[in-house]
Amino acid sequence: MSLAKKLKHLKSIIARCESAVIAFSGGVDSSLVCAVAHEVLGERVIAVTAVSHTYPPGEIDVAKEVAKRIGIKHMIIETGELDDPKFIANPIDRCYLCKGELLGKLDDVRKKFGFKKILDGTNHDDLSDFRPGFRALEEFGVMSPLALAGIGKEEVRQLAAGYGLPNFDKPANPCLASRIPFGCTITQESLDRIAKAEGFMHSLGFRVVRVRDHGDLARIEVAKSELEKAFMLKNEMEKNLKRLGYTFVTLDLEGYRSGSLNPKVDLDTKS
Numbered sequence: 001m002s003l004a005k006k007l008k009h010l011k012s013i014i015a016r017c018e019s020a021v022i023a024f025s026g027g028v029d030s031s032l033v034c035a036v037a038h039e040v041l042g043e044r045v046i047a048v049t050a051v052s053h054t055y056p057p058g059e060i061d062v063a064k065e066v067a068k069r070i071g072i073k074h075m076i077i078e079t080g081e082l083d084d085p086k087f088i089a090n091p092i093d094r095c096y097l098c099k100g101e102l103l104g105k106l107d108d109v110r111k112k113f114g115f116k117k118i119l120d121g122t123n124h125d126d127l128s129d130f131r132p133g134f135r136a137l138e139e140f141g142v143m144s145p146l147a148l149a150g151i152g153k154e155e156v157r158q159l160a161a162g163y164g165l166p167n168f169d170k171p172a173n174p175c176l177a178s179r180i181p182f183g184c185t186i187t188q189e190s191l192d193r194i195a196k197a198e199g200f201m202h203s204l205g206f207r208v209v210r211v212r213d214h215g216d217l218a219r220i221e222v223a224k225s226e227l228e229k230a231f232m233l234k235n236e237m238e239k240n241l242k243r244l245g246y247t248f249v250t251l252d253l254e255g256y257r258s259g260s261l262n263p264k265v266d267l268d269t270k271s
Contacts, residue, residue, distance in 0.1 A: 003155055010149040011040050017143065019044035019115040021106050024074070026063030028160050028167050029121030029153075031070075033145060035163045037119065038072040046073045048109055050102050053191045054081050054175045057199070066167055077105050081177075088186045092132070094177060099133035103140040118142045125152040130262045171208045172258070180213050181261050193244050200240050204233055208256050216247035224255035
């Protein structure tokens with residue numbers, strides 16, 4: 001199916017919702033959903049962005065900018081993942097717990113406005129990844145229009161560029177808890193340390209960065225194309241990350257891999 005036909009299909013899917021609340025992270029996927037939903041549903045849609053210590057700093061600013069560019073009604077709410085002992089224990093279904101907290105708040109917004117559906121930015125490529133949060137989507141009856149329209153990540157970027165969205169080529173930047181291995185306790189302090197470490201790496205000019213927090217050890221992932229640059233800056237990286245409290249600082253020679261801390265499971269067991 002051509003991209004033009006997929007976009008037409010996407011619009012028809014969203015139109016059938018009649019009205020909706022959108023889980024809007026500020027990433028390119030949910031931004032595209034916001035742009036198309038606002039075009040199709042107008043004032044019968046609202047974008048909602050959550051803030052908490054689990055989200056990378058700066059994402060809220062991107063969300064505000066994109067929402068303003070689109071012209072969509074935008075609401076900011078707070079979520080309390082760190083108040084949940086189950087979440088901070090960091091089990092393998094951590095994302096399910098986090099997503100459940102978010103969707104519970106979004107459902108409250110949906111009921112307040114009397115809207116029909118909750119939409120999110122899950123794209124077709126995400127369906128083959130390890131995503132325990134999908135179970136929460138099912139429980140709250142969330143619709144994922146990009147996935148339903150068969151639109152993958154690169155197609156999302158193409159469409160987002162066509163809509164003039166400023167973040168069309170923005171790298172993914174998920175929950176900071178995803179930098180902590182399953183089973184290791186999540187604390188506000190660890191999340192803040194990760195945020196500062198990644199902020200420093202970005203200040204050096206690295207576009208895609210993950211600082212995997214293994215307690216006293218920081219394992220840095222950058223794009224393979226930037227590994228040589230990272231080696232050249234290794235002394236500065238070590239000095240600054242140790243200043244943040246890490247005892248050991250390492251550079252992952254495999255480079256950045258999405259979900260490098262995810263368990264190795266068969267797709268049939270993923271949720």
